[in-house]
Amino acid sequence: GLLMVAAQLPSLLRQLRRRDAGERLADAGDPARPLALALFTTVLLFAVCRQSQILIERFLASGLPAGAISHLNYAQKVAQIPMTLSLMLCTVTFPVVARAMADGDTERARERVERDVALAACLVLLGAATVVACAPQMIELLFQRGAFTAADTAATAGVMRVYALGLLGQTVVGALARSYFSAGRASWYPLGAMAVGIAATAGVGAWAVGPWGVTGIAAANAAGIIVTGALLLAGMGPRSVPVRVRRVLGDLARPVLAAAAATGAGAWAAGAVSGLATSPALSTGVRAALALSAGVVTVCGVFALLGLVLGVQGVRPALLSVRSVTRRIPHGRFGFRRSR
Template identity: 45%
Template sequence: MTAVEAAPARRVSIGRATAVTALLTASGTSLGFVRDLVMAHQFGASGGTDAFLVGWTIPETVSSLLIEDAMALAVVPAVSLALHRRGHARAFVASALPRLAAVLAVAALLSALAAPVLVGMLAPGIGRPDDAVRCVRLTSLTILTFGVVGFMSATLRAHHRFGPPACIYAAYNTGILTMIAVFHEPLGVTSAALGVAFGSLLMIAVQAPVFARCLAPAHVPHRAALEGEAGRAAALGLAAIAPIVLWSLLRQGQVLVERFLGSSLSEGSISHLNYAERVAQAPVMLSLLLVAVTFPRLARATAAGDLTMVRRRMECDIVAVGGMVLCATAFVVAFAPTIITVLFEHGRFTGGDTQSTASIMRIYAVGLLAQAMVAVAGRGFFARGTPSWYPVSCVALGLGATAAIGVATVKGFGVGGLAAANAAGVSVSATLLLVGLRKRLAAISLRHVAHDLLTLAMAAAVATATGLLVHAGLADKAPPALVLPIGGIAVLAVYGTTLMMACACRGLTKARHAATAAGQDASPLELFCPLVIRSASRVISRFDRGKTSDPDTADAQSARQGAVGTDVPLGGAHQ
C-alpha cells in the first residue's frame, strides 16, 4: 500500500465534494465561454469556423469517449477493485497505461494522415476543405493526449481525488485562448486548432503531480504481480470496454448526424448548431458532476451486490440531476436570445446569427433532461464492470430516430429540424434506458421517480412562464448583461418556491391523514407552515453527510476504512 493511500483520508460529504468540483469545473466552463466569445469575435459564424468545427469533431468525440464516458466507466471500477483487493492500483496502471498510449498514438497518426478522407466523410459540402484538413491534422493529437488525460482522471477519481480532474478544462481552454491570442493574425482560424493541441498537453500537466504522488509505491510491485495484473486487466478490460466505447461513440453520433446533414445548408449553419448546443448543454455537464462524484460509490455497491443501495443511489441521482437540469432548462428557454447576445454578439457575430442560434437553442433545450437521463442511466449499467449491451442498443435506436427525423425535416425546417431530431432521438434513448434499469439492474420505482420528475417539470414550467414574462418586460428596457442576472434570480426563486410548495402539499396530505388517525383536529395552516420549512431544510441538506437519501454515506460506512471505503478528499498529496 502506498504512503498516500495508507494515510487516513479526510471525510467529505457528497454535497461538499460536488460543490468544490462544480466550482473548479465552472472555472473551466467559464473559460470555454470566453473561448467561444473570442472565436465569435475574431472569426464570426463563417466558412472558416465551419472548417474549424470539422476539426473540432475529433476532440469533441474523443473527449466524450476517453475523458467523460468510456474511460471513466471502464477504469473507475477496475481501479476500485484493485484498491479493494490489494490496497493499491500501481500494478494495474503500470500494465494498462503504456498499452493504451501506444494504441492511441497509432490512432492519432492514422487520423492525421487520413485527414482529407475524414473531411470528405464528415462534411462533404464544406466550403473550405483545405482549412478543415489542417484543423483535423492538428486536433488529431488529442486522440493520444485525451486518452492519457482520461485515464489519469479516472484513476484519481477512484482514489477519491476530485480536485485535479476538475481543473483539466480550465487548462485546456487556457491553451486554446493563448494560441488564438498569439497566432490569430498569421494563422486565422487554424490558431484555434493549434490551441486545441496545446491545451490537451496542459490537461496532462495539471494532473501529473498528484497522479504521480498518488501512485508512488512504498515498495515496487514484484514483476510477477505486474504480469498477472496485466493478464487480468486485458482479459476483463477488452470484454467490458467494448460496449462502453460503442455507447459513447453512438451518443456522439448525434452531433455527427447534425453536421453531416447541416453541411448541405447555408454557410454558418453548422456554427449556429454548435453554439446553440454548447450553451444548452453547459447546465447538463455541470449537473452531471454529481454523478461523477457518486459513481465510485455506485461501482462499490454494485460490486458488493447490494441492490438496495444501487436502487437508492440511482433514484437519488436521477431526481437530483433532473431537478438541476429542469431549472436550467427554464432559464435557457426564457432567456435564449439574451444569453446568445451577451455571449457571442460581438465582432463578426451578427444579430441574425443571434436570432438563428437562439431559436435552435430553445429547441435543443427540450431534450436536455433526456440527455442527462441517458448519462445517469448508462452509468448504472456500466458500474458493474462487466459487458452490458443493452445501453448500446438503446442509444443506437435513438440515433436511428435522430437520423430518420433529421433527413425528413432538414429540407423543410433547416437547422431547426436538426435540433428537433436531436431532442426526439435522445428522448427515445432515455426512455428505453430508464425502463431497462428496473428490469435489468435494480428495481427502481419508476412510479416514484416519474412522480418526482413530473413535479420538477411542473415547477420548471411555472418558472419558464415567469422567465418569459420577465424577459418580455426587461428586454427593451435594460442592458442584456443586467437582464440575465435578474432573470436568473427570478427563475430560480419561482422554481424553488413552486417546488417547495409542491413538496409541502404532498407532506400536508400525509400529515392530515396522520392527524386524523390520531384523533387530532389540526388546521391546514398549522400543518402547512412547518412543512414548508421542513421541505426547504430537506432540499438544502439532501446530500450533506448523514442527511442524504443515499445510505452510502460516511456515517453509514464508519466501519469501512481505507482508500475505497472513505469519503472524498479533494486532491493533493497531503490528503
C-alpha cells in the same frame, strides 16, 4: 483525440496486465475483480455511438446556408452547460453505486440511483428553464459583436431553445448508463438503446431539416436522446440497478412542472426589462445583462417556490444550504450586526 487516448492508455494497460493475477487471486477467495475486456468494449462502443450524434447533425446541416452549423454549434455549447453540471453529481456517486452492487446491496444502489436521477433532473431543468427563458439575452451578451449580428443572435437563440428540450433526456441517459455499467459486467442493452436513439435522430433530422432547417436538426437531437432515455429507463432491472420506474417518473414530473412555470415567468421578466431598458445611454451589452439578470432571478425564484410546494427533491436542502452560507457572512462588515 490521440493525446486523450495516450493519457488514459497506461492505466488501462496496467489493469489489463492484472487480469491473470486477479483471476488467480479470485480462485484463492480474493474479492478483487479483474477488468473484463467485454465490459470495456461495451462502454467504449456506447460512448462512440452517443458521440455519433454530432456527425449526423453536421452532415444534415452541411447542405444548409452558410452559418447554420455555427448557429447549431454555439447553441449546443451554451445549452450543454446545465447538463454537464448536473452529471457531475452522478460522476461523483458512481463509485458508491458500483461498490453497493459489488457487495450485493441492491437496495442501497437503487436508492442512490433514484436520488441521483431526481437531483440531476432538478439541476438540469432549472438550467434548461433559464436557457429557454433567456436565450436571446444570453446569446446577445456572449456573442453579439463584430461579425456576429442581431440576426445571428435570433437564429442561435431559436436553435438553443429547441435543443434545450432534450437536456433532461441527456441527463437521464448519462445517469442511467452509469447504472448499467456499475454492475461490473458487460451489458449490450445501453448500446442498443443508444443505437435506436441515433436512428431516431437521423430519421427525424432527415425529415425535419428541409422545412425547418437547423431548428429541425435540434429537434431531432432532442427526440433521439429522449427515446434513448426512455429505453434505458424501461430496461432497468436484471441488467442493472432495479430502480422503481414509477417513482422515478414521479420524481421527474414535479420538476418538469416547476420548470415550465419558471420558464414562462423568466421569459416575461427578461422581455419586460429588455423593453424598458431602451435608453440610448445603455449599450447593447448592458441592456442584455440587465434583462438576463432579471430573467435568471425570476426563473430561480419561481422554480424554488414551486419546488417547495410540489416537494421537488433537492430544493429544500439547497435552500437550507444557501441560508446556512448567508448566516456565516460577517454582517458587521456592512455596518450592522445580528444581536445574540
